[in-house]
Amino acid sequence: MKTALIAALLFTASPAFASPEDDYVACLIGRAAVALLKQNPPxxxxxxxxxxxxxxxxxxxxxxxxxxxxxxxGISDYVNLMVERMAAE
Structure with missing residues (x-):
């Protein structure tokens, strides 16, 4: 029964269906985080x-x-805020 329930949940689970704008913001913040990590200290x-x-x-x-x-x-302001916050920490 437990296996059938898990299988049913896996088949009915769906992605969050983010908008293209959400994907763009996630890409920008993620790539900026990687670029920060590749910088020489600090x-x-x-x-x-x-x-x-x-x-x-x-x-x-x-x-x-x-x-x-x-x-x-709005996107550039939000991305700037997040990246500056990551850089500060």
Whole structure:
């Protein structure tokens, strides 16, 4: 019975279905974290890490379609906040 329950849960489990914007933010923060770790100590150059991340992660078309540019600004602010926090620790 326990095996059947586990099998049923595995078949019904589904991914979280993140939006392209969420995937983009995760890519930026993850690549920036890797870039920080590859820096020589003290690993605090958050700006350089973000440049590497923005160069690696492709921007989704839906972000570029925002007429006011608010999505891009919000994403860059959030990524900057997270990367600077990682660099500070």
């Amino acid at each position: 690993m605090t150059n958050a700006e350089a890490a973000q440049e590497v991340a923005y160069g690696f992660c492709p921007e989704p078309a839906s972000i570029g379609a925002d007429p006011n540019g608010e999505a891009v600004e």
